Amino acid sequence: NAGVTQTPKFQVLKTGQSMTLQCAQDMNHNSMYWYRQDPGMGLRLIYYSASEGTTDKGEVPNGYNVSRLNKREFSLRLESAAPSQTSVYFCASSVEPQETQYFGPGTRLLVL
Amino acid sequence: GESVGLHLPTLSVQEGDNSIINCAYSNSASDYFIWYKQESGKGPQFIIDIRSNMDKRQGQRVTVLLNKTVKHLSLQIAATQPGDSAVYFCAERNGNNRLAFGKGNQVVVIP
Numbered sequence: 001n002a003g004v005t006q007t008p009k010f011q012v013l014k015t016g017q018s019m020t021l022q023c024a025q026d027m028n029h030n031s032m033y034w035y036r037q038d039p040g041m042g043l044r045l046i047y048y049s050a051s052e053g054t055t056d057k058g059e060v061p062n063g064y065n066v067s068r069l070n071k072r073e074f075s076l077r078l079e080s081a082a083p084s085q086t087s088v089y090f091c092a093s094s095v096e097p098q099e100t101q102y103f104g105p106g107t108r109l110l111v112l
Numbered sequence: 113g114e115s116v117g118l119h120l121p122t123l124s125v126q127e128g129d130n131s132i133i134n135c136a137y138s139n140s141a142s143d144y145f146i147w148y149k150q151e152s153g154k155g156p157q158f159i160i161d162i163r164s165n166m167d168k169r170q171g172q173r174v175t176v177l178l179n180k181t182v183k184h185l186s187l188q189i190a191a192t193q194p195g196d197s198a199v200y201f202c203a204e205r206n207g208n209n210r211l212a213f214g215k216g217n218q219v220v221v222i223p
Contacts, residue, residue: 004155033210040120042201042215043156058210090155098205100146103155 004104021076023091032074036087122218131189135202144205
């Protein structure tokens, strides 16, 4: 099992550009999450999907959209990137909401 | 890789000694707790978990202790090794359909 995979690993964007971060899990988990991590601030939840077909806002959803494409895949879209969105983005999954989450390797995003 | 440990409390420990990492949680209704390890440039990795009906749980070289009276969680690592150098953070399940993560502690193992 690959666990949770994320693409791309690194990305540089100019302000105003758009992009989609991809996440897939092969553990048959019901719930998936997107976090951002900034130095000294810990993980902050952007959006989550408790089960296929549902999505909900987390702590910092502004400037982002998500799509739960199927049970395996959960994508995060930045429609118009801003320098404040420079961060490391982690996708995670869990069997059920609030159970142990397993994380992907992250996407490092720099917005100029 | 980038550092996620900037401005975090740092514990320096000699190789072979035991490490104790502490976490204070905020919600007395939290019923499930998890410890994660994050190495530089990598995603968080599950270490061990504990439910609120337990005080102690042991894994391989790690022990988690839960003190609900003072809302305190600790992770003990036995015979610390260089590969244990990382940021460690706790997470609590507080009933909001999500986990709440702490900011973490940086552990530096001195060879």
